[in-house]
Amino acid sequence: MKCEYCLEVKDLTVRYGEITALKNVNFSLEKGKFYTIVGPNGGGKSTLVKTIVGIIDDYDGQIRIFGRERDEYLQEKMVGYVPQIASFTKFPIKVIDVVLMGLFRERRFRYSREHYKRAIKALERVGMADFSGRLIHELSGGQRQRILIARALVSDPELLIMDEPTVGLDSASQAQFYELVKGLKESGMTVLMVTHDVGFVSEYSDAILCINKTLVVHASDVSELPQSFFAKLYGYGVKAAVHGHER
Numbered sequence: 001m002k003c004e005y006c007l008e009v010k011d012l013t014v015r016y017g018e019i020t021a022l023k024n025v026n027f028s029l030e031k032g033k034f035y036t037i038v039g040p041n042g043g044g045k046s047t048l049v050k051t052i053v054g055i056i057d058d059y060d061g062q063i064r065i066f067g068r069e070r071d072e073y074l075q076e077k078m079v080g081y082v083p084q085i086a087s088f089t090k091f092p093i094k095v096i097d098v099v100l101m102g103l104f105r106e107r108r109f110r111y112s113r114e115h116y117k118r119a120i121k122a123l124e125r126v127g128m129a130d131f132s133g134r135l136i137h138e139l140s141g142g143q144r145q146r147i148l149i150a151r152a153l154v155s156d157p158e159l160l161i162m163d164e165p166t167v168g169l170d171s172a173s174q175a176q177f178y179e180l181v182k183g184l185k186e187s188g189m190t191v192l193m194v195t196h197d198v199g200f201v202s203e204y205s206d207a208i209l210c211i212n213k214t215l216v217v218h219a220s221d222v223s224e225l226p227q228s229f230f231a232k233l234y235g236y237g238v239k240a241a242v243h244g245h246e247r
Ligand SMILES: Nc1ncnc2c1ncn2[C@@H]1O[C@H](COP(=O)(O)OP(=O)(O)OP(=O)(O)O)[C@@H](O)[C@H]1O
Pocket: 016, 019, 021, 039, 040, 041, 042, 043, 044, 045, 046, 047, 048
């Protein structure tokens, strides 16, 4: 089936028991663009990405990548995921093995030479090939972040999803991270990233999605948003932003 959209989310509702975290979320992402998700704490951003990447199974609605249903796109590893917080405190595992985890479902008894080659290629993509034999917990936060991106890229996904990947990075590491993402986008990858880094949103992304239980705004051009938007979103009046910006 030919499908023009990389990702389509239709009428997505996710509940945790009594709590409705997401209600009737609808949006589509075009291939090769860079999308940012913003929104207040508890707004449902992580819930959204966890549902897309298969961590949350209980949901209503439809999620498709290039027309494939969720079971199928997960099986074919069409989505790569960098989680919100990944801690490797004193976990004695080598960088190369962390990247190979991204191919876990593909291996039979052990990883093949081909798997190793792909892992090294993914590390090269993020500029970390020289670190393949190092232990993950000995790396800096920014270096570790790159390794996690390599792990997400190793299966050659159509869509890369990252949940607050710049948290804890100093400004130099953040700048390097942005350059890396720019390069991925130039290579044709569709990227969906959750961030509270408003500076990043305006400078780098093609479009933004604001999630506060439902989709509040989906602006294709960041400049469409009024200057007061972010202050309202994170400040006193999230609802005020909702009223002025129906989809
Ligand atoms: N495992 C869970 N069980 C019950 N409620 C949960 C669970 N995970 C999240 N929630 C609730 O769902 C809502 C959305 O949470 P979510 O983590 O998706 O928000 P978020 O937008 O990612 O927030 P943040 O910016 O703080 O990361 C919140 O009210 C949260 O308390």
